[in-house]
Amino acid sequence: MTKRVAVILAGCGVYDGAEIYETTLTLLRLDQLGIEYHCFAPDIEQHHVVNHLNQEVVEGETRNVLQESARLARGDISPLAELASENFDAVIVPGGFGVAKSLSDFASAGANMQVLEALKEALTGFRQEAKPIGLMCIAAVLVPRLFEDGIAVTVGNDPAVSGAISSMGGLHRSAGVEEIVVDFEHRVVTTPAYMLATRISEAATGIFKLVDRINEMME
Template sequence: MAKQVAVILAGCGVYDGSEIYETTLTLLRLDQLGIEYRCFAPDIEQQHVVNHLTQEVVEGEQRNVLLESARLARGDISALEALNADNFDAVIVPGGFGVAKNLSDFASASDNMQVLEALKEALVGFRQEAKPIGLMCIAPALVPRLLGDGIAVTVGNDPAVSGAISAMGGLHRTCSVEDIVVDFEHSVVTTPAYMLATRISEAATGIFKLVDRLAEMMD
């Protein structure tokens, strides 16, 4: 029977949602390995909408995280509240500013961050059953609040973000764009992706390694 992986999205677009390349590369690698997946996203309003041409906030416009994430999932997506860890062997959270704006308030609160309660609840079962959890780009910054203290993660080498992770009780490990950090004790795998990547092929190397390692850990 094929392995099943849940992929949690935060909108559509690097500046206010999930990073599109990271998400696509994740889904591509899962499919190449014969692993089935299901996408989930919270049914909430985005913090704001960003014009991706100018990178400026669009005043007065509102968008829904689940509806925007459906663009990435080609409509095949469920509300985050429907995610049951019992039905999946692992979970992956791609990056993008939506993780720091919609799934949490890390973008504005840094180490005083609060994580979306629905996300915490969705990951409880994975944590309790030691099922593999993969996070990339900025998403590893959520780990101390999401999964607990003392878990090794990476966002690459960003001093501000790594400092915030440490201040929240996490363990940051410096990592190159094409590599991963694995905390075997807690079944957590992370990679810098577009925290460091300058082109899609760089991001792909680390993301594929992350998915490959999750596949090994699911066996």
């Protein structure tokens, strides 16, 4: 039977949505391994819109997370509310500031953050069914709020973010850009990606390793 992976997106663009390279590299590696995938995103308004040319917030403009994510998925995407864990063998969440602004409020609340309820409901099913969960870049910060305490994750070596993870009950492990951290007990895999990457090739190495490990864990 063909393996199936759900990929959860948070918009389109590093500063206010899903990180485009991280998403594309994830989908590329899944396809190279012959794994079917389907993308999901919440049908909500973005926290705000950022001009990616100058990184400034665009006042008075709104965009929808699902519609923006559809750009990355070439239109083949469904609302997050329709994601049922029993239909997939694993789930992966790429990074990007949309994770910290729309899927959660980590960008403004830090360790006091709350996670979007629809995301929590979707990922809780994968956790309860012991299906592999992959998160990259800033998405690793979600783990302590989504699941139980003491799950090992990495965002690389950022002291502020790793400190927030620890204060929320998580267990942060420092890692290089091309490395992954695997919590075998809880079946969670993370990699720093663009928390550290300076080139797309650097991000690719860690992301490919993450997808490869998720693949192995689905056996």
